[in-house]
Amino acid sequence: MAKIQLVTEANLPTEFGLFKIVGFEFPKTKKEHIALVMGDIADGKPVLARIHSECLTGDTLYSLKCDCGFQLATALRQISEEGRGVLIYHREEGRGIGLINKIRAYALQDQGMDTIEANLALGFAADERNFAVCADIFDLLAVNQVRLLTNNPAKIDTMKKAGINVVERVPLNVGENRYNRAYLDTKAKKMGHYIVHHNGDAQNTEKHFLSCPHCLSEVPTPQNEQ
Numbered sequence: 001m002a003k004i005q006l007v008t009e010a011n012l013p014t015e016f017g018l019f020k021i022v023g024f025e026f027p028k029t030k031k032e033h034i035a036l037v038m039g040d041i042a043d044g045k046p047v048l049a050r051i052h053s054e055c056l057t058g059d060t061l062y063s064l065k066c067d068c069g070f071q072l073a074t075a076l077r078q079i080s081e082e083g084r085g086v087l088i089y090h091r092e093e094g095r096g097i098g099l100i101n102k103i104r105a106y107a108l109q110d111q112g113m114d115t116i117e118a119n120l121a122l123g124f125a126a127d128e129r130n131f132a133v134c135a136d137i138f139d140l141l142a143v144n145q146v147r148l149l150t151n152n153p154a155k156i157d158t159m160k161k162a163g164i165n166v167v168e169r170v171p172l173n174v175g176e177n178r179y180n181r182a183y184l185d186t187k188a189k190k191m192g193h194y195i196v197h198h199n200g201d202a203q204n205t206e207k208h209f210l211s212c213p214h215c216l217s218e219v220p221t222p223q224n225e226q
């Protein structure tokens, strides 16, 4: 398959600072990915980088079922604090199974399955994502050394195999709450993610909520929750 191409870029002011938004597209399938870039990332020095997989529910609909929204806000804030970095918004929703299938998986989780069991019951692999495209995007942005913001060893392995030098893993443990604790547990136990549990101690989560412009001052309890 033909490699992804850099198509266009523009300024994108955000609550976290001024970024460039760069658009990428596969020439045949027209599948799109984007990157938010701050500062000079093509100077050959290690770049603070996040590969963030699309999660409509967490990233834009304030879902507490996962940690995605918190990770997105935190990654952008950390990049803006350094004044330099890149966030690849990797458009493989639902670990690559798509939004509607993710909702199907959520329905099975409502009946007691964990995230992996639900994916398998629907006939998918535990994780259908292809991270290799992110290495191609780093190449197109002239980034070869990264300090990768992630808890997922698979992202690090894929980057290394594709020739991207991961000089450091920067942990991204934020947003734990009672609705996503089992989800984080499954990632740690079944997928080998480096999750640091806050063990019911809300301090870290609260610290995050208090310092994140996108979060409330405490883990919210929905009005309709008993």
Ligand SMILES: Nc1nc2c(ncn2[C@@H]2O[C@H](COP(=O)(O)OP(=O)(O)OP(=O)(O)O)[C@@H](O)[C@H]2O)c(=O)[nH]1
Pocket: 051, 052, 053, 054, 055, 056, 066, 067, 068, 071, 092, 093, 094, 095, 096, 097, 102, 105, 106, 115, 119, 149, 150, 151, 152, 155, 172, 187, 193
């Ligand atoms: N299939 C499926 N996908 C999910 C579920 N919950 C979240 N996702 C998707 O999972 C992806 C995020 O992956 P995670 O496994 O949370 O984290 P990661 O990106 O692998 O690792 P980090 O870099 O540490 O964040 C996004 O694409 C979400 O849409 C779920 O229950 N089922």
Ligand SMILES: [Zn+2]
Pocket: 055, 057, 058, 059, 066, 067, 068, 069
């Ligand atoms: Zn999510």
